[in-house]
Amino acid sequence: MPFVLPREPGLPPVGWGSYAMTTLGVVPLVWRRRWPVPVLAAVVLVGLVYRTALDGPGQPLPYAVLLAFYTVALRCSARVRAVVGAVALVVLCYAVGLNSGTARELFFTGFCAATAYTLGRLQFTRHAYTAAVEDRAAQLERANRIEAEQAAARERARIAREMHDILSHAVSIMVVQAEAGPVAVRRAPERAEAAFEAISETGRDAMVQLRRMLGVLREDGPAGAVPAPREPQPDVAGLPALLERVRRGGPVVSYARHGAVRPLPAPLETTVYRIVQEALTNVVRHADAATVDVSLEYGASEVSVTVRDDGRGPAGPGTGGHGLTGIRERAAAHGGSAVAGPAPGGGFEVRATLVVSPREVGS
Known part of the structure; x- marks a missing residue:
């Protein structure tokens, strides 16, 4: 606005030098995140040169300097901030002396610089908190994924044990009965009949248990699929029938x-x-x-x-x-x-x- 509004009578008009120096005092802010301290030094130096060498329009606040100072507070270490703060205090007193030299201006300018620094540190805290939350979320996601993989591995091991127990028992009983069948046919036909019945019953029981287990695995299948049968797992009450099938084997x-x-x-x-x-x-x-x-x-x-x-x-x-x-x-x-x-x-x-x-x- 000082470049747009007409100047007071008696002051020289705005020249190209004033435009160039004002632009030069702002352009370094493009690199403030990468080099915060050099950028702060550049904009302060350009401001001092503009103030002492040119009689151009002044700004009510050193906006570029405040933004650069904010970036130093946001991105620099505590040691660098301390050194920059000490140098900034000296430069601030010198700049106020060049202007009005009053305590009022010194207090106001110092208050603005302290506000920029405080906002930078608050933004740093916000960034740190956000990074911590994101890191925590990533850790929880990894933990949940590992827990899911471990649960799947345990479930696979459980299913493998169940399949082994069902098939191993059924096939063993059926093999023993089948091997005894030819001998029983020649010597005791009634025992051969019992052996074949035992083979049939053992096979049917194994099929029922396998169908139930495979049905559970298909519960998450496509919509419209036939739901798995809801039958109880074998328990102690089923031991007599289990023992009877083994007795038929010999x-x-x-x-x-x-x-x-x-x-x-x-x-x-x-x-x-x-x-x-x-x-x-x-x-x-x-x-x-x-x-x-x-x-x-x-x-x-x-x-x-x-x-x-x-x-x-x-x-x-x-x-x-x-x-x-x-x-x-x-x-x-x-x-x-x-x-x-x-x-x-x-x-x-x-x-x-x-x-x-x-x-x-x-x-």
């Missing part, structure tokens, strides 16, 4: 429960069922046993599962390894443990102890 299986028999939490009952199922699968596949004893012992805060046979146990370190590993993983998931090895007096024994938490006991 070994004599006994079943006993000790202690204060009571309902257990559903996940724990499913784990008990799967442990017995996998242990019996190993017996049928590897032990060549004549008798198998299955027992559940109910304690105050735990339940123990024992499967003992009179066979030879796994034939080697790799035999039945996945099944025994699965048993240990299932027991560990309930805060317990599982051991497998030769039984006292001969044979092989699998024993798992599962912890029942007080909250679960109360429920």
Whole structure:
């Protein structure tokens, strides 16, 4: 505006030198973010030269200097800001002396410079806070992604264990029954009929369990898909039927429960069922046993599962390894443990102890 409005009578008109120096005092602000201190020094120097060498229109406030000073407060370190502040105080006193030299002007100019500095520091704090929030959000996103990947890995491991238990048990029983079928046809036709019925029943049960598991995996499928059947997971009440299918394969299986028999939490009952199922699968596949004893012992805060046979146990370190590993993983998931090895007096024994938490006991 001082360049647009007419000057007071007696003052020389505005020349091209005034326009050039005023422009030169503003153009360095383009690079203020990259070089804040040199830009501040440049605009201050141009302002002093304009003030002393030219008799052009003055500005009511040194806008370019205030903006450059604001940028120094925003982007420079504390040490640089201290040095710039000390030099700025000297230059400020010198500039006021060139003009009116009054305390009023000194106070007003100092107040404007302090305001520019304060706004710069507030903006720095805002930037730091925004960066911290964005960094926190990125960390949470990474943590959520890692947690989702870990949850997916745990779910894959769980499904793999379930598939292994279902298929391994069913196929083992069916193979044993099928191998015994031809002999039974020649010697005891009624046993052959029972063997074929056992194969059929075992296959149907395996298909039902696999269909239920695959149906759960398809629950997030396309719209309009048939929903997965809602059937309960196997539990302790299903053990007699499981043992009966194994009996048809040859070994004599006994079943006993000790202690204060009571309902257990559903996940724990499913784990008990799967442990017995996998242990019996190993017996049928590897032990060549004549008798198998299955027992559940109910304690105050735990339940123990024992499967003992009179066979030879796994034939080697790799035999039945996945099944025994699965048993240990299932027991560990309930805060317990599982051991497998030769039984006292001969044979092989699998024993798992599962912890029942007080909250679960109360429920």
